[in-house]
Amino acid sequence: MNIDIKVLDARMAGCLPAYATPGSAGLDLRACLDAPLTLAPGACELVRTGLAIHLADAGFAALILPRSGLGHKHGIVLGNLVGLIDSDYQGELMVSAWNRSPVSFTIAPMDRLAQLVVVPVVQAQFTVVDTFAPSLRGAGGYGSTGKD
Numbered sequence: 349m350n351i352d353i354k355v356l357d358a359r360m361a362g363c364l365p366a367y368a369t370p371g372s373a374g375l376d377l378r379a380c381l382d383a384p385l386t387l388a389p390g391a392c393e394l395v396r397t398g399l400a401i402h403l404a405d406a407g408f409a410a411l412i413l414p415r416s417g418l419g420h421k422h423g424i425v426l427g428n429l430v431g432l433i434d435s436d437y438q439g440e441l442m443v444s445a446w447n448r449s450p451v452s453f454t455i456a457p458m459d460r461l462a463q464l465v466v467v468p469v470v471q472a473q474f475t476v477v478d479t480f481a482p483s484l485r486g487a488g489g490y491g492s493t494g495k496d
């Protein structure tokens with residue numbers, strides 16, 4: 349699919365999001381910073397990406413996810429855990445960078461900080477009912493199918 353993208357910071361023009369391999373699901377988002385940003389343990393900062401996208405079609409959304417290496421090795425994940433980009437959002441893509449580790453971490457300008465995944469979405473409509481059609485599970489949850 350084609351997505352309209354705006355370059356809000358000229359430095360991003362040469363490094364637009366791109367799939368790293370033919371099988372990649374995620375597009376890396378870079379930290380559009382003027383200077384290195386040090387996140388103290390537990391700190392969370394909203395980081396610009398210098399980019400805006402307009403998905404335009406309500407049948408799609410984009411998710412901002414952590415990069416696995418940064419998250420696992422350095423504890424740099426997302427303050428909102430997952431960022432959800434609505435199809436009608438036209439503002440700058442922002443990354444909530446959270447240092448969940450006990451050690452400070454410095455993000456350098458243009459570092460790849462998070463990744464964007466475009467996903468299909470179904471917008472549901474609701475029908476109010478008094479009873480549901482029977483299902484095998486019914487209201488059973490939270491381990492109701494057993495431990496193994």
Ligand SMILES: O=c1ccn([C@H]2C[C@H](O)[C@@H](COP(=O)(O)OP(=O)(O)OP(=O)(O)O)O2)c(=O)[nH]1
Nearest residue numbers: 412428430431432433434437440441442443444
């Ligand atoms: O990590 C994120 C999460 C969201 N957004 C943008 C796109 C999204 O469409 C908009 C609103 O996000 P969301 O609906 O999750 O936040 P909200 O707190 O419900 O705000 P709103 O009242 O604007 O919907 O903010 C980002 O840039 N980065």
Ligand SMILES: [Mg+2]
Nearest residue numbers: 432433434437
């Ligand atoms: Mg919202």
